[in-house]
Amino acid sequence: MPEDEPCHTRYLDFASLVAGLRKMLDGKVRGAPQDPETVAEVTEYLQSVRLNPKEWEQYTNFVGHCYTRTLVGIDPNFVVLLLSWGKGQESPIHCHSNSSCWVKVLDGELKESVFQSPENPGSKPLKLTAQEIYSPNQATYIDDTHGVHQMGNARTDHPCVSLHVYAPAHSACHTFDRTTGARKLVSLGTAHSNPPLEMSETDDPSHPRFL
Numbered sequence: 780m781p782e783d784e785p786c787h788t789r790y791l792d793f794a795s796l797v798a799g800l801r802k803m804l805d806g807k808v809r810g811a812p813q814d815p816e817t818v819a820e821v822t823e824y825l826q827s828v829r830l831n832p833k834e835w836e837q838y839t840n841f842v843g844h845c846y847t848r849t850l851v852g853i854d855p856n857f858v859v860l861l862l863s864w865g866k867g868q869e870s871p872i873h874c875h876s877n878s879s880c881w882v883k884v885l886d887g888e889l890k891e892s893v894f895q896s897p898e899n900p901g902s903k904p905l906k907l908t909a910q911e912i913y914s915p916n917q918a919t920y921i922d923d924t925h926g927v928h929q930m931g932n933a934r935t936d937h938p939c940v941s942l943h944v945y946a947p948a949h950s951a952c953h954t955f956d957r958t959t960g961a962r963k964l965v966s967l968g969t970a971h972s973n974p975p976l977e978m979s980e981t982d983d984p985s986h987p988r989f990l
């Protein structure tokens with residue numbers, strides 16, 4: 780159970796969440812960042828809803844060596860994933876393959892570090908542009924026009940659970956080395972493995988065979 784959740788809260792289940800998102804994302808452009816109005820509308824929606832811990836706790840999956848991603852909602856225009864972050868676990872620095880990405884914290888504290896997208900990957904260190912720690916029910920948004928980012932559990936004494944909406948779904952992305960700026964194409968289907976499965980740069984990250 781998350782810390783500090785009042786017992787009289789009215790909760791939304793995953794099916795209702797997907798229905799709400801569908802109303803906002805139906806007919807929107809695919810494979811490109813969303814317009815500012817849609818970004819704000821979905822962000823406010825995610826911040827306002829309260830999801831039932833009795834439902835989402837059934838989908839958490841904590842493993843020792845890496846965070847995990849669990850599918851909890853799907854639509855032709857988007858997917859909803861539940862990410863389980865063990866103490867101190869973090870993602871690689873990564874892009875979003877022209878997808879729009881919203882994140883809502885369900886439990887714990889999630890740290891985000893945003894870096895400028897490198898113009899010539901591998902030519903110089905990544906430049907940090909923003910850093911933030913999000914608390915339960917806070918939501919944020921990123922797409923490739925904002926830069927690349929790293930997310931992780933800000934705490935070493937408590938797990939973290941976050942909800943991620945990707946519109947559209949993408950099955951691969953580039954990860955980046957902070958020191959050199961060098962990038963690798965990796966399959967997100969194996970993001971819970973360590974190291975992630977590398978792909979060829981000629982592979983198409985949006986191709987469904989990687990789902």
Ligand SMILES: [Fe+2]
Nearest residue numbers: 873880928930
């Ligand atoms: Fe991300």
